[in-house]
Structure formats: C-alpha cells, structure tokens
Amino acid sequence: xxxxxxxxxxxxxxxxxxxxxxxxxxxxxxxxxxxxxxxxxxxxxxxxxxxxxxxxxxxxxxxxxxxxxxxxxxxxxxxxxxxxxxxxxxxxxxxxxxxxxxxxxxxxxxxxxxxxxxxxxxxxxxxxxxxxxxxxxxxxxxxxxxxxxxxxxxxxxxxxxxxxxxxxxxxxxxxxxxxxxxxxxxxxxxxxxxxxxxxxxxxxxxxxxxxxxxxxxxxxxxxxxxxxxxxxxxxxxxxxxxxxxxxxxxxxxxxxxxxxxxxxxxxxxxxxxxxxxxxxxxxxxxxxxxxxxxxxxxxxxxxxxxxxxxxxxxxxxxxxxxxxxxxxxxxxxxxxxxxxxxxxxxxx
Ligand SMILES: [Fe+2]
Numbered sequence: 001x002x003x004x005x006x007x008x009x010x011x012x013x014x015x016x017x018x019x020x021x022x023x024x025x026x027x028x029x030x031x032x033x034x035x036x037x038x039x040x041x042x043x044x045x046x047x048x049x050x051x052x053x054x055x056x057x058x059x060x061x062x063x064x065x066x067x068x069x070x071x072x073x074x075x076x077x078x079x080x081x082x083x084x085x086x087x088x089x090x091x092x093x094x095x096x097x098x099x100x101x102x103x104x105x106x107x108x109x110x111x112x113x114x115x116x117x118x119x120x121x122x123x124x125x126x127x128x129x130x131x132x133x134x135x136x137x138x139x140x141x142x143x144x145x146x147x148x149x150x151x152x153x154x155x156x157x158x159x160x161x162x163x164x165x166x167x168x169x170x171x172x173x174x175x176x177x178x179x180x181x182x183x184x185x186x187x188x189x190x191x192x193x194x195x196x197x198x199x200x201x202x203x204x205x206x207x208x209x210x211x212x213x214x215x216x217x218x219x220x221x222x223x224x225x226x227x228x229x230x231x232x233x234x235x236x237x238x239x240x241x242x243x244x245x246x247x248x249x250x251x252x253x254x255x256x257x258x259x260x261x262x263x264x265x266x267x268x269x270x271x272x273x274x275x276x277x278x279x280x281x282x283x284x285x286x287x288x289x290x291x292x293x294x295x296x297x298x299x300x301x302x303x304x305x306x307x308x309x310x311x312x313x314x315x316x317x318x319x320x321x322x323x324x325x326x327x328x329x330x331x332x333x334x335x336x337x338x339x340x341x342x343x344x345x346x347x348x
Contacts, residue, residue, distance in 0.1 A: 005031055008031065016060060027058075036125070074095060100135035103144040168264060182267065182271040188208065191204045230245075233318050251289050252343050305344065322340050
C-alpha cells in the first residue's frame, strides 16, 4: 500500500484496512512519498516492495501517491532505473495488479496512462506513457475529499479544470475525449467554488470527484498541452505544487493558443456556463479566459511564478525543458522556445 502521512492522519488508511483484511490479504504500508514524487523515492519503494515480498499495489492518496505506486510497479517487474522508462511505450514486461483510490479530486492519475516522476539529478519531471500504467481498478469516492484543506482543494481542482481545457484543445483530441473534456470543465466550474468554501459540502465534493474522473479519461487519451509542459518543469526544478502552477500558467497559454482554435475556446466558454450568444468565437474565448482568472482568484490562488521561487535566470532552462516535455507535442499552437520564454515572463 502506498500512501502518505497526511492521508494516515486523516484516518483514511485505517478505514481501508478492514476491507483488505476481510479478504485475508496480507499487506505492508509504505509512506515514503512526497509531493512531486522523486526517482529515489520510487527506488526506495521498490526495495520495500521486494523485501516485503509484495505482488500487487494499492495507492491511496493524491496524484503523487498514485504516480509513485506506478513507478514502483514499473521497477518491480522491469528493473533498472525509472529514467529508462521516460517517454512513450518503454515498459516491456507486464506490471503487477494496481488499485488506485484518489483523495484529491484533481489528479486523474487513477485512470490515466501517465506517470510523472521527478529526475532529481537533472531537476526535470519525466513523463512515462504506457497503457500498462492504467490502474486495474480505480475507486472514486467523494467522501475522501472531505478532509483536505481549502488550498489543496483549490489547487487540485484547478488541475482537473486544466486537464479538461488542455485535453479539449489538444491536437490528439477525438470525438470520444471531447465529451469527457467538456463535462470535466462544466463540473469543475460548477463545483470548485463551493468545494473550496466548505469541507462538508458533499454535493460539491461529488461534482469535483466526477470532474477529476472525466478529465482523467480525457487526457489519458488526448494528452495535454503547454500549460502542463511548463508546469511540470517548474515543479521538477523547484518542487512546487502542480495544480497551483497550472492555475498560474493556464490563462496565458489560453491567450497564446486562442488564435489557432477559437471555435474550441468558444465551446469551452459554453461548457463553463458563459452566455456566448452574440459573441464572436474570439470574444467567447476571451470570456473563457476571464472566467478562469476570476475562478482562480475567487478560490484564493493569487500567487505568481515569482512568488513560487522562479527567477529570470531560470527561465531559459525551464523553457528548454518544457520544449522537450511530452505534453508540448499536442499543444494546438506549435511554440518556439522564444515564445515559451515569453509565456514564462508573462506569468512572473
Ligand atoms: Fe495535471
């Protein structure tokens, strides 16, 4: 079982154990994972997995716990270093059975074919992509969202919204993923404010749990875009929170992309509940961007990249790393490194 101290303190692991014991399953609990899971944590978890003679994985936690469990699954049967599996379809041997129980209402890692692990030597985030990384069972339970604080609710919720928007405008979007993307956007816009306002608003938690699930279904197949490519690399260099980085970068990337797919952004505005009658597609797109900005500030995410430790000397390296990120390939507007540099500057 992969979890973290916060989840244990909230009592969720304790609640899960009777169900496992009921099935006469033996278990070992590993909690050595931090936000933005690191390569050495995955190695330590794999050593624990082997010494405890494990044969399957249950991840109970946010995207970090789930991605760490995926990394352990990869190394447990394929060996080597997690870096060997960066990129698309590098995993050769089958993985052990995996169950994912998400607790943040934003990650989508519980249904996605992605795992994002920090390479601490290169200070970048590596994206592993493989159908074998999709957990065998994903359990979505909105009750699990009732113990996290307002800031975590806001930042992980903005991750779900970013997944919906980026997967919808992705070059790899299809008619099947579009349905999930738009529903994820609609639900996030309806549920995020009340979910941040109250821990006990179960209807809002349910809405956000569904938004996260729809968004995960969408981006697992349609991939993401420049917001994630850039956010990953700030996270890899400075170990800052993924959802909040997305929230900061998203409106600037939307402004950059708007000209190449205004009809997509107009549809996003419609899904957000904006009355787009009488507006041109570009005007509707701008209304969507304004709505993202007001949602972000309403839920208390007001920091900028400079507040999170980014300084101008880092921008060239961050931009080059973002250009190599797997998510950049599906951004609807093909960006040059100079344009990515400019985008980073605007979000400072
Ligand atoms: Fe994300």
